[in-house]
Amino acid sequence: MFPLHDDNPTQDTSIVVYALILINVLIFGYQTSLPNFQLGEWLANWALFPKELIDNPSKEAIALISSQFLHGNIFHLVGNLWFLYLFGNNIEDQLGHWKFLFFYLLCGAIAGVVQVMTAPSSLVPMVGASGAISGVMGAYLVRFPRARILSLVFLGFFITAIPIPAAVFLSLWIAGQTVYAALANPNLPGVAYLAHVSGFAIGAIFMFLLPKSSRN
Template sequence: MFIPLHDANTLKRIRLQYVTLGLIAANCLVYLLTAVASEQFIEATVIGLGYIPATLFDNVVRPPNLVLVPDQATYITYSFLHGDIFHLGGNMLFLWVFGDNVEDALGHFRFLIFYLACAAAGAFMHGLLVPTSHAPLIGASGAVAGIIAAYLILHPRVKIWVLAFGRLPLRLPAWILLALWILFQFAMIALDGEGEVSWAAHVGGIIAGAVLVLVLRRRDVPLLDQTVVTPKAAEVERPAPPPPVEAPSPWGRR
């Protein structure tokens, strides 16, 4: 639908979004390590770290030589794997543009918890839709979808530069762009629920992000771009000064 470029939304509570940058670096590093590996190693990594619904919902067991982490851990590990550079680039671009302001609103540690929880929620929703699937789910889309939902709740009026349909530069309010994106995900889960793209993972991340941002945001962070009004200290009312007294004329009265 659109490619986000810049939101001109400055940080207000943190100096550097180092959790966002760290997540981008981790995703890129994992991709580079798998990109230069053999096809057999890539397949083993995807099966070992990807989220396979049947292993959690249908009593299917992975081959013992491909069990890299416990099945429950794949609710998280799957989100650091990507199929190709375009899959990685799209997710990391959304994370770069929108993640810093959500991190600013939540704080570093709570943003990391938020990100991982949205990833897990995306995997869980995917598993509910296709519980017997043996195909591994990979990608950070669920976590990124949660960030998009949180950004929409926090900053709907911020103007965002995007490339609409990949070529038309536009500057539009976030509520138009992100609300349309979210509605598209819900529409696609109804129309193409079991297609190649896991729309369910996106929807799971969206729901988790919308709920968690309300719980995890800092106390002084407003919603919907509202202005925080800090009450001024009550001023002590001072009595009015007495009227000036005219000094008597040295010449006396006439």
Template structure:
């Protein structure tokens, strides 16, 4: 299932979401411009390696931040940035720029630490913004459970459904847990779970007390 858009028309320009996407894309094209060897050097030099972190936590901690802006392929960055664009603006508008950024980066830190906790001997560099974006999904899950997500269910022929956000994100979390427990390689499943939990719990504390339903700029629209 692939999200196309949500049903909430947000108020505001989503400047932080746009800025995060622009930075990630710019860094990725910088990687590509270095050539294949330079591309891999960036992955291994700026990625987060759990085994190295536990050997020297103080010296390796900065890799958590750099790893959030490094991606391994066009498909990798496209998927991450699309999820951020679908779910980020609504959360940013609800939390405000400062709290939104705090959720994003602290979820990214929590994601890396969760991955390190479950795979402490791993020498594979963890890269990508998906841990931080998982935190945005956690915030969305708490703030907008009754919203709907237009979802591409089957690409050929394309079939679209409106799923409740709680169902869509809940199913996504279930898959991350399942694949993590199965030990499927190639994706930092536990980072996704950790980032989601951090984003959710932070939003419990940080969210504005006034419901978005009371804001005349907010309304829901169902359908295409």
């Protein structure tokens, strides 16, 4: 399944979502312009390396934030930003601009810590906004379970668009991520599935516990 759009209009302009998308695109453009030797230095400075965070947490903690704005390739970038655009606008609408930004970065940072703890001696760099965006998706599940998400569904050689309740779409998504996380080796390069799962859980818990009076 691939989500196209939802039937959940917003009341306010999603300033933070658009700003995050723009910043990620600009950083990726700069990143891809670097020659290989400078790219290595760039990643060493801003990506999240589990062993370095464990060995020197006070110095490397900034990487829990900076790594959220780096991406491995164009598909990684576009996939992440599409999900942020689709699900983030409604959560920003609920939380307000500044609270949403704090929530987004916090989910990404906690997801990064959880992933690091599964492979604390790893020197494989971690990059991407997936943990933060998974948090947004978890919050969306709690707040808008009945919203419908028009999704492309692949049925063998046939592709069709079907409106799917958010509760169904997101439950299937997180179930798949959980299975992949259980099967993946966190010491090897690849997708940080556990960051997805933990970010999703943090976002869902945050929205569940948030008093209704704190929502817009």
